[in-house]
Amino acid sequence: MKTETSTLKKTRRIEKYILGKQEDIMQIIEQNEIDDAARKMTEILQKAAPTAKERKAKIWFDAECYNMRKATIKALHRARQTQNSNELKEYAEKRKRYKALIKSKKTEHIENEGKMIAEEAEKDPFVATKTTKKQMPQEVNIKIWEQHFTKILSQNTPTSSPQTDDVRACQPISHAEVLKAIKRTQNKKAAGPDGIYYEHIKEAKDIIAKPLTGLYNRCLETGSIPQIWRKSLMKVLYKGKGDPEDPNNYRGVALENTMFKILTKILTDRLTTTVDSLIPENQFGFRPQRSTIQAITALLEAIEEALRHPRGKYHVVFIDYSKAFDLLDRSIITTKLKEIVGEENTTTRLIGDILKNNKIIIKDTVSESEEITQTNGVLQGDPLSPLLFNITTADLAKTMEKHTGVQLIMYADDMTIGGKNIEELQEASTTLENWARQNKLQINKNKTQLMTFRKGGRKGKNDEIKFNGEHIKSVKQYKYLGLTLQSTSTTFTAHITEKCTAAIKAIYTIRNLQLLSLETAMKIFHAKICPILLYGIEITWEKLSKQNLRKMEQVKARYLKLALGLPKNTQSRLTYELCKENFLIEELRYQLPSTKNSEEVIKERKQKREEIWEEFYSTDAMTDRTWTGPNRKLRHTITRLATHGFHHKICKNERFHEANDACVCKHCDKKCSRYHITICKNLTTSITEYSRE
Numbered sequence: 291m292k293t294e295t296s297t298l299k300k301t302r303r304i305e306k307y308i309l310g311k312q313e314d315i316m317q318i319i320e321q322n323e324i325d326d327a328a329r330k331m332t333e334i335l336q337k338a339a340p341t342a343k344e345r346k347a348k349i350w351f352d353a354e355c356y357n358m359r360k361a362t363i364k365a366l367h368r369a370r371q372t373q374n375s376n377e378l379k380e381y382a383e384k385r386k387r388y389k390a391l392i393k394s395k396k397t398e399h400i401e402n403e404g405k406m407i408a409e410e411a412e413k414d415p416f417v418a419t420k421t422t423k424k425q426m427p428q429e430v431n432i433k434i435w436e437q438h439f440t441k442i443l444s445q446n447t448p449t450s451s452p453q454t455d456d457v458r459a460c461q462p463i464s465h466a467e468v469l470k471a472i473k474r475t476q477n478k479k480a481a482g483p484d485g486i487y488y489e490h491i492k493e494a495k496d497i498i499a500k501p502l503t504g505l506y507n508r509c510l511e512t513g514s515i516p517q518i519w520r521k522s523l524m525k526v527l528y529k530g531k532g533d534p535e536d537p538n539n540y541r542g543v544a545l546e547n548t549m550f551k552i553l554t555k556i557l558t559d560r561l562t563t564t565v566d567s568l569i570p571e572n573q574f575g576f577r578p579q580r581s582t583i584q585a586i587t588a589l590l591e592a593i594e595e596a597l598r599h600p601r602g603k604y605h606v607v608f609i610d611y612s613k614a615f616d617l618l619d620r621s622i623i624t625t626k627l628k629e630i631v632g633e634e635n636t637t638t639r640l641i642g643d644i645l646k647n648n649k650i651i652i653k654d655t656v657s658e659s660e661e662i663t664q665t666n667g668v669l670q671g672d673p674l675s676p677l678l679f680n681i682t683t684a685d686l687a688k689t690m691e692k693h694t695g696v697q698l699i700m701y702a703d704d705m706t707i708g709g710k711n712i713e714e715l716q717e718a719s720t721t722l723e724n725w726a727r728q729n730k731l732q733i734n735k736n737k738t739q740l741m742t743f744r745k746g747g748r749k750g751k752n753d754e755i756k757f758n759g760e761h762i763k764s765v766k767q768y769k770y771l772g773l774t775l776q777s778t779s780t781t782f783t784a785h786i787t788e789k790c791t792a793a794i795k796a797i798y799t800i801r802n803l804q805l806l807s808l809e810t811a812m813k814i815f816h817a818k819i820c821p822i823l824l825y826g827i828e829i830t831w832e833k834l835s836k837q838n839l840r841k842m843e844q845v846k847a848r849y850l851k852l853a854l855g856l857p858k859n860t861q862s863r864l865t866y867e868l869c870k871e872n873f874l875i876e877e878l879r880y881q882l883p884s885t886k887n888s889e890e891v892i893k894e895r896k897q898k899r900e901e902i903w904e905e906f907y908s909t910d911a912m913t914d915r916t917w918t919g920p921n922r923k924l925r926h927t928i929t930r931l932a933t934h935g936f937h938h939k940i941c942k943n944e945r946f947h948e949a950n951d952a953c954v955c956k957h958c959d960k961k962c963s964r965y966h967i968t969i970c971k972n973l974t975t976s977i978t979e980y981s982r983e
Contacts, residue, residue, distance in 0.1 A: 315501040324508050328516035331501060331549065335486050338494075350399035355391060362388045397921035400802050404810040407800070411817035435526060435652045436659040438537040442616050443650065443664040458635040463506045463556055468499045471555040482545040483521050483651070491548060506553050513639040519550035520648040521661075522669065542616075544650070544669035551673065554644070558673040560637055568630050569680050570687035575702030576676035582771040585701045586829055589708065589770070592697050593743045596710050603744045605715050606708035607755055608768055609722065610737035614703035615675060616667035619730040620645045623668070623682050630681055641674065676702055682729065689725050693718040701771055712753055719755050733757060740764045743777055773826040782830040786838045793823040793845045797852060804855050804925060808869060808918035811853040819849060824878075831882045839875050839891045846874040855926025856933060859946070863898045864933045868911055905965060906932060927981035935965040936980045940973070 315334075318327040347356075365381040472495045475488040491498060509515050523545040532539035546554075566577060574585035589606070596604035611617075624642045628634055648669075652659040668675035679702055690698045696709040696718040707722060709715045726733050740755045740762055754761050766777045767784055774785040796819055797803075803811060823845055834842075847862035850869050866873065873895050875888055911917060911932035917925045930936065938946045942956045953962040957972040967977060 316504055319501065319504040319508050324505060324512065324514070325516045325518070327501075327505050327508070328518055328549065331498075331505070332484050332486070332518065332547075335490055335498075336484065338490075348396075348399075350395045351392075352395065355395055358384075358388045358391050393921065397805075400805050401807055401810055401920040404802070404806040404814060408810065408813035408817040411814070411821070432652065432654060432657045432659050435537060435654075436662065439524070439542060439650065439652060440662050442613055443662060443667055445617070445666050458633055460510065460560070460636045463503060463510060465499055465503050467556050467559070468503045468506065468552070469495060471552045471559070472499065474555065475552065480525065480545050482547045482551070483523050484518075484547045484549075486548040488548060491552070502549065502552070505549075506556065509553065510636050510640055513636065514643045515550065515553070515640070519547045520646075522546045522648065522650055523658075524650050524652045526652065526654070541670065542652070543671045546669065546672060554672055554674045557637060557641060558677055561641070561674075561677060564637075565630050565677075565681060569684050570700070572687055572698055573680055573684070573700045573702075575680065575700060575704070577680070582701060582773075583826065583829065585699055585704075586771055586773050586826065588697075588699050589706060590829060592708055597743065597745055601745075602710070603742055603750070603753075604708060604710055605712050605753065605755075606706050606741050606743065607715065607719055607762070608739050608741065608770060609705040609707070610734040610739075611703050611726070612732040612734040613667075614731060615670050615679060617731060618667050618679065618682055620666055622729055623678050626682050626685070627678070630684060641678075644674070679703065686722070686725055690718060690721060693721065704771060706770070712750070712755070716755055719757060723757055735760055735762060738762050739768060741766070741768050741775065741777055743775075745778070745780075773829065780833055781835070782826075782833055783835070783838060785826065785830060786834065786841055789823055789825055790841050790845050793819050794848060796822050797845075797849050803853050805921050805923070806853070807920040808853065810920070811849075812869075812871070815846070815849050819845070827878065828882065831878070831888075832885055834885075834887060836887045836891050839887060843874050843891070843895070846871075854929040856929055860933050863895070863902055864906065867899065867902060867906070868929055868932060903964070909965070924978065924981075927978050930981055931965075931968070931977060935963075936967050936977065937962065937964050939980045939983070940967055940970065 315327055315330055318330060362381070362384045365377070365384045369377040369381040472488075472491055475492065477489055477492075479488055481487050524542045525545060526537075526540045526542055528534060529539050529541055562578070569577065572588070574580045574582070574588075593604045593606070596602045624638075624645060627638055627641065631638055645668075648664050650662045650664055652662070668678050683700065683703075686700070687698060690696065690707070693709075693714055695711055695714045696707055698718075699706045699708075705722075707715065707718050709718070723733060735757050738757060740753075742749055742753050742764065749764065754764065756762070768775050769788075774782070774788055776782070776784055800814060800818070803814075806814070823842060844862075847865055848858070850856075850865045850871065851858065851860055851862075854865060854868060856865060873892060875891050875895070879888055879892065906912065909932040911928045916922070917928045934946075935949070937949045937953070938944060940955050940957055941947075941949075941953045941962045943953065949962065949964040949966075951961070954960070955962040955966055955970055955972075957974070958970050960966070960970075967973070967980070
């Protein structure tokens with residue numbers, strides 16, 4: 291979630307301020323007063339942190355622009371007062387320089403903004419693929435959200451874990467661990483109830499790491515966290531489908547105290563090192579060197595193996611849990627944590643304390659709820675939560691081992707069970723249902739679905755699965771971990787269609803695309819659009835039809851046309867030539883195995899390129915490349931002149947058409963060739979004005 295402030299001013303004020311208070315903080319920590327120390331550090335950061343003031347001027351309008359504007363206005367006043375020709379000349383010169391400076395600053399800002407988008411997307415693939423979630427509607431009363439989340443998060447009676455003196459001491463948290471956790475935090479994330487951003491901590495990391503290390507180690511020693519860290523804000527995000535006034539169609543994301551979140555990052559790293567080898571191999575979610583693609587590949591390999599046999603079938607149940615992260619029983623989490631670690635140590639004890647009752651305040655743009663006491667579940671958005679979920683569900687794999695013909699695949703709470711035999715799959719489904727009941731997880735029977743993969747033919751009469759005595763829905767298509775699967779298994783048409791649509795939507799969210807340099811525009815395409823369009827390409831590539839490949843190519847062509855200011859109906863081959871770009875499929879061929887369909891599509895595209903008329907290569911757009919730079923407002927004039935010559939604007943046949951021997955100019959009555967507009971002497975309208983129509 292992005293910060294509400296667009297920029298956070300950099301200053302050394304935080305570092306200097308904390309340096310002056312460092313001894314006071316260390317003294318409080320040494321006195322075992324973790325609550326006082328946390329409160330003191332929060333106050334210091336809040337006082338020292340710069341606030342982002344709302345600018346009246348444009349962000350690119352800096353001191354140089356201000357001084358030049360001031361000098362230009364002074365020159366104007368002098369020229370008006372004196373009416374002297376030299377003063378008027380000086381004013382005209384200053385005004386010219388001021389306008390040039392404004393254009394230069396704006397150009398630089400637009401270009402830097404574009405480069406930043408590309409860099410952020412390259413650093414974090416999630417930034418590239420995520421879409422803006424709709425905020426909860428203002429007409430929904432905050433009390434409704436309060437009641438909804440109270441019902442979900444306060445189901446269990448508050449309990450306290452039994453204390454034991456037999457606790458093994460772990461290695462103290464090191465200064466290096468704290469610095470590493472701080473450096474790994476992401477900028478532009480919303481602040482929690484403390485109002486402190488990661489940028490503030492990063493700026494003073496060399497100074498603040500020492501007191502933070504002391505505070506974290508005191509938490510480790512005492513087995514408790516400061517009380518102010520138990521409070522978090524909750525932002526409610528629309529899932530993107532369903533009734534926007536139904537609370538069940540929203541996901542709550544916790545905004546925690548910044549210093550607390552850095553601690554949970556450290557604990558997550560430590561715990562991962564200890565337990566990752568004990569998590570089942572078929573759990574792919576939130577683990578080092580694991581991904582959604584690996585989980586999908588494991589499923590598809592099982593499907594393909596089954597379909598190699600005559601009349602082969604493979605049945606898959608896609609499991610959907612209701613509020614899985616919210617409904618986890620905390621006593622079960624702590625019990626399973628101790629079991630998997632094998633003992634209680636200072637790290638597990640501290641995690642147990644973190645899982646004690648915490649407070650949540652739901653906040654929207656206009657109001658906030660009363661405090662809600664959370665007694666069950668983990669916080670969505672906390673680094674520890676996915677790992678704790680994996681630990682809690684780790685024993686499921688062993689429970690399912692008796693069903694030898696059934697494969698279990700997990701990506702956190704996204705689970706599938708699949709097999710060739712529908713009867714054995716039914717038995718496995720019952721086992722899973724019993725396990726879920728014992729672990730206080732609820733399977734959503736309305737969203738848990740069955741899909742039977744087959745080469746052809748009809749669905750079998752008995753190809754059905756029951757949960758709690760009720761048949762679950764059988765579907766021909768299912769979106770699993772972002773990749774749409776079809777029951778035929780040999781086609782990914784639905785997936786490609788969906789990804790192309792999503793990529794085009796993402797294209798239209800890019801601001802000032804036509805004003806960016808062509809170089810920066812292409813960086814954004816590869817960093818932001820390609821991850822959406824090409825998701826799962828390593829899985830789907832060899833099964834893509836020529837129609838699928840053409841559809842993907844159209845996305846790049848659409849992007850190039852928008853960047854060049856060209857209409858949709860412009861011939862794509864001309865667009866690629868103007869940009870000096872390879873076809874998307876051509877680029878993919880160098881990264882992925884060659885296929886018959888990809889080779890044929892590339893061949894047909896190259897043939898079309900060879901059909902481009904010779905005069906095109908003599909146009910200004912091809913001979914003078916200055917239009918590819920940033921903030922070229924007449925770019926569309928130059929590119930449109932090259933692609934169609936505004937022929938339809940001056941031809942007596944005013945409908946858009948290709949130039950031919952029958953075309954006559956309505957201004958000079960001469961033969962109207964494609965680029966006649968550049969030589970016609972009777973024009974009454976400029977080419978630039980034609981391009982604006």
